[in-house]
């Protein structure tokens with residue numbers, strides 16, 4: 172095979188050459204942060220920019236989600252949920268045995284001391300996560316892609332005392348949140364269903380009208396600064412004394428350093444380097460409801476249902492319903508029935524549906540499945556590889572990859588540049604699994 176230099180055009184400038192593998196929201200942010208810091212970056216993806224899990228997600232900068240997913244209250248409900256193929260959480264019988272080791276670690280992380288330390292680490296990442304996006308979107312002339320109107324978590328049947336306890340739980344975690352009664356909910360979002368009795372209003376969160384566009388816009392901005400994009404599937408990474416060799420299906424590319432940001436697909440690349448990564452594809456679905464001509468989205472901000480475990484986000488020319496968790500492995504075919512079920516849920520949360528759906532015109536509605544890269548402790552991996560000083564990992568952001576994308580990019584840039592990081596990255600080191 173021909174040994175080719177990565178990004179030869181910028182060699183003359185003497186910049187260090189860095190490969191970022193994976194062009195989801197996490198990889199794009201790493202690539203942009205590094206390119207802005209003066210590195211010559213080559214961003215590599217096998218599918219395209221923002222074509223993986225970052226493509227059609229709920230677009231919620233969910234900084235209020237500071238509690239790990241492994242919650243002991245799940246234990247009682249889990250067996251029923253897992254046996255129902257169309258329930259909010261489903262485990263495919265074919266995938267059952269493969270998933271057992273991941274679930275063992277997931278249950279282990281439900282212990283109180285683990286939940287407290289994992290929650291503290293998520294909080295540190297989420298605290299200023301939205302602020303890290305602002306200068307990037309401003310520089311890319313795309314501030315409109317971040318809409319700061321908060322979000323609602325709505326309740327239909329949950330008792331007032333339980334809603335109050337959840338409210339208090341968020342307050343104690345330092346999250347800015349207001350408890351609204353039915354009349355107040357309808358003041359904030361008039362098109363919600365009369366079923367809704369209470370809502371928690373998270374006033375400091377944000378959303379985007381187009382998650383895929385954020386990836387493409389930030390990547391375009393990085394390209395305008397000299398970043399090179401290459402569409403290739405990476406098969407292995409090798410570090411030698413002076414460089415990194417990234418082998419794709421057709422060639423070998425040489426770099427000074429490399430960042431692995433391959434989301435749910437990361438296991439094999441890391442295995443090749445000698446690291447174990449207990450990652451599961453937590454498959455989620457979205458159904459994007461087209462709006463009628465000149466029809467306004469029915470909501471101004473994301474509305475999540477606490478009981479139905481899904482979220483509705485107003486987006487450009489559509490209303491997107493997203494949610495559900497399915498453990499079926501990376502390669503199983505999407506089960507679009509799961510996406511269609513989201514519509515049933517929306518009927519109970521909204522007082523009306525967008526015009527085309529009400530007119531039984533479902534052709535334009537897009538169904539999508541994405542593989543959330545989930546680790547059993549709900550923390551991402553953001554670190555320098557312990558045994559490879561030229562390799563860095565930015566992966567495993569589970570339900571929060573969009574939220575934590577920009578801060579992850581900054582932290583990776585600081586690690587690559589051997590600077591002090593803005594927050595302590597010790598909890599995110601891969602050594603916790605090795």
Ligand SMILES: Cc1cc2nc3c(=O)[nH]c(=O)nc-3n(C[C@H](O)[C@H](O)[C@H](O)COP(=O)(O)OP(=O)(O)OC[C@H]3O[C@@H](n4cnc5c(N)ncnc54)[C@H](O)[C@@H]3O)c2cc1C
Nearest residue numbers: 193195197217223224225228229231405434455572573574
């Ligand atoms: C239904 C749903 C709703 C969600 N809603 C939200 C939300 O509202 N807010 C939020 O913060 N998060 C949300 N998420 C989670 C979020 O989408 C993910 O955490 C995020 O997209 C992960 O980004 P990533 O860059 O790590 O992975 P990806 O976007 O999956 O990118 C990884 C990339 O790596 C590439 N790749 C993999 N292997 C190779 C290889 N060997 N060679 C070359 N390229 C490779 C892939 O092609 C892919 O493009 C949601 C997820 C789902 C499924």
